[in-house]
Amino acid sequence: MTTLLKESHAFSGFAVPDLDAAKKFYGKTLGLDVTTGSMDVLELHLAGGNHVLIYPKPDHVAATYTILNFPVADVERTVDDLTARGVRFEHYDTPRLKTDAKGICRASGGPVIAWFRDPAGNILSVLESDR
Numbered sequence: 427m428t429t430l431l432k433e434s435h436a437f438s439g440f441a442v443p444d445l446d447a448a449k450k451f452y453g454k455t456l457g458l459d460v461t462t463g464s465m466d467v468l469e470l471h472l473a474g475g476n477h478v479l480i481y482p483k484p485d486h487v488a489a490t491y492t493i494l495n496f497p498v499a500d501v502e503r504t505v506d507d508l509t510a511r512g513v514r515f516e517h518y519d520t521p522r523l524k525t526d527a528k529g530i531c532r533a534s535g536g537p538v539i540a541w542f543r544d545p546a547g548n549i550l551s552v553l554e555s556d557r
Contacts, residue, residue, distance in 0.1 A: 439467075439479035440493045442546035443486040451545050452480070455511050488547030497555030501530055501538045504552045508542065516541040516549070 442448040449468055453460040459471040468480040478494065498504045505515060505528050515529025518541075525531045530540045539553040 437477055437479065438493075439481055440489065440548060441481055441483035441486045442544070442548070443482065443484060444545065445480070445482050447545040448480050455513060456508070486546055488543070489549060492541065492549045492551050494548075494550045496550065496552045498552050499554070501540055501552055501554045502528070505530055505540050508552070513542050516543070 445466065445468055449460050449462075452458045452468070452470055461469050461471065463469045463479070466482060470478040470480065472478065496504075509515065509528070516525070517529050518525045518531070523531060524533065525540070528540070529542070530538060532538050537553045537555065539551050541549055541551045543549055
């Protein structure tokens with residue numbers, strides 16, 4: 427039995443209420459390559475040839491989970507750079523999840539990671555990776 431989807435170049439997408447705000451945030455603030463696709467959607471062009479669709483949804487409700495993770499070589503340096511660009515990092519202080527003053531979680535057993543939100547309230551992260 428063959429799996430037709432095995433060879434498919436799948437991609438993800440998420441909603442925002444304001445495409446202009448999303449285009450400014452992802453393109454200018456985060457410095458990603460963003461284009462306007464057909465049918466009033468944005469396309470994020472990511473490293474490795476990956477892309478993500480951002481589509482408008484007037485009754486948007488922000489995701490309560492991380493929708494997009496950005497592996498980076500140095501989380502602290504990336505947090506400092508993004509903070510200088512106006513990004514505000516989330517701060518957590520729970521028994522299972524603690525972040526430092528910069529919003530970086532350095533807990534053992536997991537990657538060094540920091541979470542932030544886009545203008546629509548969706549959660550994104552930067553996490554240390556050796557890739």
